[in-house]
Amino acid sequence: MRIAVMPGDGIGPEVIAETLRVLDALSLPGLVLIEAEAGGVAYKRHGHPLPDETLEAARSADAILFGAVGDPTCDGLERSLRPEQAILGLRSALGLFANLRPAKLFNGMEDASTLRPEIAQAIDLLIVRELNGDVYFGEKGTRRLADGRRQGWDLMSYAEDEVRRIAHVAFRAAQGRNGRLTSVDKANVLETSQLWREVVIEVSADYPDVTLDHLYVDNAAMQLVRNPGQFDTIVTGNLFGDILSDQASMCVGSIGLLASASLGERTTDHGTFGLYEPIHGSAPDIAGQGKANPLAAILSLAMLLRHSLGLEREALRVEAAVAAALADGVRGGDLGGSDGTRAIGDAVVARL
Known part of the structure; x- marks a missing residue:
């Protein structure tokens, strides 16, 4: 080994x-x-x-x-x-x-969480974050606009096969937990997220034993502090996963x-x-x-x-x-x- x-x-x-x-x-x-x-x-x-x-x-x-x-x-x-x-x-x-x-509150650590003890003690979730796509790996740069202003730009994109493979990982993980998967996106604004949601729904047909739901990322962030015990397994893209997993860390204390x-x-x-x-x-x-x-x-x-x-x-x-x-x-x-x-x-x- x-x-x-x-x-x-x-x-x-x-x-x-x-x-x-x-x-x-x-x-x-x-x-x-x-x-x-x-x-x-x-x-x-x-x-x-x-x-x-x-x-x-x-x-x-x-x-x-x-x-x-x-x-x-x-x-x-x-x-x-x-x-x-x-x-x-x-x-x-x-x-x-x-x-x-994974984010789980250890016994006796309720006082370390910024959440009320009765809310914090219910935390036991797994975030599955895609790592090889999104704005982190997309084309990026800076340029001058016609009026001379500087502009920074980053390309957010996912191909359907990239979404499909991370969705399979997440569904299998949910099968090994409590059989619930929440897909987090921003499909009401981003075309990338719309494709993400469509592909996750397609993959869900292979996992009839897993209950799938969807949340916009802003709502997901709110729910993580309002009622984190509702989550079992979360699947999301690179950018959103980076932010939500750090947020989850503070919910469990550090x-x-x-x-x-x-x-x-x-x-x-x-x-x-x-x-x-x-x-x-x-x-x-x-x-x-x-x-x-x-x-x-x-x-x-x-x-x-x-x-x-x-x-x-x-x-x-x-x-x-x-x-x-x-x-x-x-x-x-x-x-x-x-x-x-x-x-x-x-x-x-x-x-x-």
């Missing part, structure tokens, strides 16, 4: 270090770790955020454990060389089109608790190849201070064990250890506590 480890920038190395301690505590036989550089650290050393050797390491692995990318000292670079291009490049080159972002898996169609000897990362980003303001919450990265490891290595028992052990640590009052600064990165890692390892 080969895992490519890419700590990245900012707090990435700190949270990945604790995640690797958890992985080591599992004592998995036949495990090979391949460390590779990505993001700002890779640009400074190799002149590119996604060097060829990093991409080769990714292709040779069964899964990627990713920290975070983003370095404010690189903000002046042209867009193609900025640290964020590492993650976008990996998604594109490896065909990782489906992002799974962005430091949300893991993610980016999957494609490639399979390995053990499961589906994927990239696993916490969604919190590089947080350069606290990098190197030992304050980062590593739980999202550790929960991303659990998803890696489940989806790419086929180790369901070990995935459940990791998730149970995280839940036990939180139930016992282990809290980082993002949750109003004072436990540092290492102490939180110690707590999870102890409960394994």
Whole structure:
């Protein structure tokens, strides 16, 4: 079992270090770790955020454990060389089109949510976000209008096959949960969303056991704070999914608790190849201070064990250890506590 480890920038190395301690505590036989550089650290050393050797390491692995990318000292670079291009490049080159972002309130964490406890405790949802299309990968640029004003433009588009493949992922995910799927779009305004809705409805014919409904993205955002317990599985495009999944993170208490898996169609000897990362980003303001919450990265490891290595028992052990640590009052600064990165890692390892 080969895992490519890419700590990245900012707090990435700190949270990945604790995640690797958890992985080591599992004592998995036949495990090979391949460390590779990505993001700002890779640009400074190799002149590119996604060097060829990093991409080769990714292709040779069964899964990627990713920290975070983003370095404010690189903000002046042209867009193609900025640290964020590492993650976008990996998604594109490896065909990782489906992002799974679960959001569930852990027992005893009701006080950490910005929502009322009786509303927050009902949260248990999965957001399935398309990763390879939308404005993120469409043509873009800046131009001068006839009167001399500058104008920025980005092309939003989806082909029907791109919508169809992410819809199948979402319907299958809903089958494994409570059998309800909400498709989020803006079909009343955007032609892209109108096609999205039509294709999702077509795919629904293959899944008669899943109940499908639709929400405009503005309404979906409102419902996430009004009544998040109504949602089971949500499927949406790249832009809307990026925004809604971050919103969901605050509903459960902190962005430091949300893991993610980016999957494609490639399979390995053990499961589906994927990239696993916490969604919190590089947080350069606290990098190197030992304050980062590593739980999202550790929960991303659990998803890696489940989806790419086929180790369901070990995935459940990791998730149970995280839940036990939180139930016992282990809290980082993002949750109003004072436990540092290492102490939180110690707590999870102890409960394994």
